[in-house]
Amino acid sequence: MIKRRYVLALPGAVAAAGTLAACGGDDNGGSGGSGGGGGGDSVEVFTWWAQGSEKAGLDALVEVFNEQHPDVEFVNGAVAGGAGSAAKDMLQSRLQAGDPPDTFQAHAGAELNDYIDAGQITDVANLFDEFGLRDAFPDSLVERLTVDDAIYSIPSNIHRSNVVWGSTKALTDAGIDTATPPASLDEFLEQLETLKSAGVTALSVGTTWTQVNLLEAVLMAELGAEVYSGLFDGSTGWDTPEVTAGLQKFEQMMSYTNTDRDGLDWPDATQQIIDGTAAYNVMGDWAVAAFEQAEQALGDDFVAFELPGKEKIFGFLADSFTLPEGAPHPDGAKAWLETIASTDGQLAFNLAKGSIPARTDVDTAEFSEYAQTAVTSFAEDAICSSIAHGAATSVAWLNAIADATSQFTTGATDLAGYQEALKAAADANQG
Structure with a gap:
């Protein structure tokens, strides 16, 4: 049982029951609406x-x-x-x-x-x-x-937050082999440069919260599970060189994104991948339903993999x-x-x-091919709590991170100022 308020994903933690796929069966449930408080109509x-x-x-x-x-x-x-x-x-x-x-x-x-x-x-x-x-x-x-x-x-x-979605057509047209995902953040950045040179939007993104979602995925990949999780219990400082390196990679990625990003929400950014007008998007796996509704097939029309880094990580959140x-x-x-x-x-x-x-x-036998990969990842990979989706931070802390990110991605502050603002947000909200 966790005694502190910041409920963190411990490095290497996995689902104790193994995979989520199981035999099914009758609902486990109680009387639900029969409590003593009334008001059940x-x-x-x-x-x-x-x-x-x-x-x-x-x-x-x-x-x-x-x-x-x-x-x-x-x-x-x-x-x-x-x-x-x-x-x-x-x-x-x-x-x-x-x-x-x-x-x-x-x-x-x-x-x-x-x-x-x-x-x-x-x-x-x-x-x-x-x-x-x-x-x-x-x-x-x-x-x-x-x-x-x-x-x-x-x-x-x-849900898994740190998924890279890619347009098979846009990637193939730029000469990128979609059969093998990039093995590192550096290789992913090299692909973004190749895509930019080919004249395609390399990385679609939307308004501020989607940029925070990208930020957390980069930090997970760059820092690894233990160091990333330390950002929220104070064991990793937001002013460390490791975080600086992660923020630099985030800055690089933002340089490959669409200029209309601040006027878009996640469905718009995902639609750019479906339409093939952008090559990659980093978003939670609620996006898979959009591909399925567009009758696109994993592998043939789109690709999906976790943002690569030091280890395989499941970016965790739950509604x-x-x-x-x-x-x-x-x-x-x-x-x-x-x-x-x-x-x-x-x-x-x-x-x-x-x-x-x-x-x-x-x-889970009826679940999609993508969902089966999420089941396996949750059971086997290191689990890190999402910033953008409330697993790692309080609402006040998330708001401070979002404000700092907006200031940075709109050019109001430089990278040093951004890191200083993130540290200040942690100092004000850790406890």
């Missing part, structure tokens, strides 16, 4: 799943919810924009005003600290026991969710749901939590969204 579910594969995943989950809890009305509280930034702002306003939704989406990990410290979410460890989740989830995941003997959210999935303090329909919220934790819910949701189940007993 409806549930407002607050998310940022408002478009693309995210909305498809939510729709699939709602279908299962309606089957499992036909007497509970689902109220969609989705807010679009910026990987959840718009939703988080609206959510904080509601929580401070004493108007919480019945349950809200949050990233499992340090992102929850602000809500915990403010007393805005309640301990759901009893639901873990009621739903049998301590046996269904990998031990390493339960440990990441545990804060001072309490658990404050139930995960619906696991999860909470039980807010003062939720108007707590039994409705418990019914939703039961569905997102169930084998049927996790199967339907993750098939649509492009993630992999948090449960180890979901049969």
